[in-house]
Amino acid sequence: MRLGTGRHRRTGTLSVATAVVVASGAGGVYLGLSPDGASAAGTTVTVSTAAQLESAVGNAVAGTTIQVRGGTYYPTRTLKSAANGTSSARITLRAHDGEKVRIDGAKLAAGSSLAGIDGDHWTVQDITWQNSPALGFVATSSVGGVFRNLVTADNGDSGFTLRGDGTTDNLVQNLRSYGNYDAAGHGRNADGIGVKFGSGTGNRIVGARLYDNSDDGLDLWQFSSPVTVEHSSAYGNGKNRWKDRAFEGGGHGFELGGGGASVAHVLDDNEAHGNSSAGFYVPGARDGL
Template identity: 65%
Template sequence: MRLSPGRHRRTRTLSIAAAISLSAGVGGFCLGLSDDGAEAAASTVTVSDTAHLESAVKNAVPGTTILVRGGIYAPTATLTATADGTNSAPITLKAYGKEKVRIDGSKLPAGAWLAHVHGSHWTVENLTFQNSPAQGLVVTSSTGGVFKDLVTAHNGDTGLTLRGDGTVDNLVQNLDSHGNADGIAVKFGSGTGNRVTGARLYDNTGGGLDLWQFSSPVTVEKSRAYRNGNGFELGGGGVSVAHSVNDNIAYENALDGFTEDANTGAIQLNHNTAYGNKGEDFHFPGKKARLTGNTQSRQ
């Protein structure tokens, strides 16, 4: 007996429906399609101690959300994430609600990074990374990362670092970074579409922001750098790259407010303000930078 097209579609739909299994688990669910063995997994995991935090980060898959309850988490080895999320299913690591979460490096061995994300499409927000003997949070060769409302404080090296080739389309938003060597660095790599916005970078012994040897343009906007060594260090290491630096403020730094740092590229600086820096407010001796509508005041 030949089935009509309508009846054929109905029979197929019932077959697929019968093959779907829905299994509930702690913190999430898994929807499996037995026709082709494909499985899509998504989960929300709430953690409240260091061991569970380490496990959740290690075992994350696209779509995982890790909610961290308030408190101090002190790993004895670098908190490491190697999974990739996707554009439609990022991996999220964030504080539970408005609770205060401090990831603390005081138990790490000398030279260890506190946290390392070596994967793409991670969203990390509302967390503090503090007291590392070296870097606070390092992000390597990430695409599409969002790092929002973070604090990086009192780390032995840079508070937040984006590094490596293939560092593409990452957003750092509303970072507070203080008491480190450098506040934030985008360095030793390449990749387009990276943006730092709304950062507050202060009381760092080196630069507030450091773009050392990053060979692709970075956008830096609406950020403040004060009481650092230099405020905004915009290159160095032989690179020639036209970073875009707009609507920032640098003041009361021990050296320069904005400096090319030996970057020979046509850096674009628009509508920035600098004052009270002990060196120069705008230090661009190579004369390749393009400065438009900036303000300085020698107080």
């Protein structure tokens, strides 16, 4: 639960600093990313190396689709973007059709997250985010995000995080998040999914499986707006699987508030079992669920 920051919203989109316009006309603009050779046609970019992936994410603009070929990628820096899509021209980051993609944080500097999205109207799907030294996937003050069929596993803090004021109308669907553990905090911060330190309506978590994390399955710590959680399960959280002699993992299945926030969250058809503490824990939620 405990640690986190928000941000001030930035407007506009990132410029495509390394994109080269090759041709334009009635058929649209065709882009080629340089110098690493990621191929592009129209607004679709296909990447097959970590360098291409870093470049494509950093240079995405409204309407860009980034297709990642199957394999394991080891970026050397956080995959970051503050670019905004729109409701009709989303920014999409996804695995190439039917291919298995893993983004691995083994080469990141200490304290680095795997992905940090600060923009609106992103779709991210069908990708595993693993072995980050810190947070796995983070979306800050994002609007209209769709995060579907993701896995966040064995990261050094929470697997998946929504945070910041203005976090609005995001859908997290079919997330599987497990094995996340923060050694520096002796397990007290790493949740399967955290919606923390912020506000914003219309956020939904549907079909999540949150298990074997050092702290909680789901943590809504200091998030001051209602969150809807449906058809999700949390189990095996808060158990010391890391042989940490000073282990402090909380181990709630669903921690529904805390830190002063009193919010009526909405839960429907969820289950919790085998956690080290309460399955459903409601600190400070005086207004009910």
